Amino acid sequence: MARGWQHWLSPRPLRRTATSSEPRILAAHDAALFEFLKDEDGRWVVRETHYIDNKVVRDGLSGPLLHIHWLQTEYFQVEQGVIGIMKNEKEVVATKDDGIVEIPAGTRHRFWAHASGNEDLIFKVWAEPQGLDHSFDENFLRNFVGYQHDCQKENLTPSVFQLMLMSYNSSTIATPPFWMPIWILKSVHYVLAVWVGAGLLGYEASYPEYNSTDEGQSRNAKKLI
Structure with missing residues (x-):
């Protein structure tokens, strides 16, 4: 549960829409x-x-x-x-x-x-391959899409740190249009997603309202680097 000062630093939806069972x-x-x-x-x-x-x-x-x-x-x-x-x-x-x-x-x-x-x-x-831990899967998409939809409904700009945490937890990273070593991109994303997004701002990598098989907590993202 995020604290009041974390909401102040980085606003987020006050209520997450329960879509975990929606096809x-x-x-x-x-x-x-x-x-x-x-x-x-x-x-x-x-x-x-x-x-x-x-x-x-x-x-x-x-x-x-x-x-x-x-x-x-x-x-x-x-x-x-x-x-x-x-x-x-x-x-x-x-x-x-x-x-x-x-x-x-x-x-x-x-x-x-x-x-x-x-x-x-x-x-x-x-x-x-499918069935990997921390992979691009249904859990990631449900969280990523559900969070952005809830932000839009409450007229909020999605937090880049929340999006990076969800993505990093699913072995996905944003990239510039030019080549850059993946290890550098992963290192930058790790700091911004895990240290800032999860550690400072209190975001999670996955929420049960979006996915009932909620296994992607932010603390597990630390294992990916």
Whole structure:
């Protein structure tokens, strides 16, 4: 439980919306819908729908900032519309005809609804290997999306320290558009996420209101460096 002075230093939603049992959740500004699914082989996947009529989507802002997953390879499979993916310095434009797009572990990347599309963007995304501790998974997405949505409802700017803590706990780090050694990025994120975000400001890496299988407490993030 965060203390009053921590709320003063870094405002946060007064109440977290309980979405842990919801099969689908909305992103901030209702720009995208996240559906949590299982493939026939038992693999978890997320189906994202980015609504073309939403200004955030039309402006290419419904996807994440440039980032790296250092433990897992990420996969995208478009079902409808056009996705833009920045993969290191190369822009990839893909539709359902392009099959599965692979983003190897350690690759700088981001994605968005590409401006050439004229309908909602719908795609599946997942990461492998699955079942790892502190990995990009459903728990991370539920917390990351749920927190930002609650901030938007209360007219708050999401804390960069909270977002970094959630990301770092899931072996994900933000990155500049140019190459930088991952160990440097991890070290910087560790300080800002664990020392500042968790230690000083009292944030957690995961909240039970967003995910009932809440295993990602901030103290566990210290094991990742």
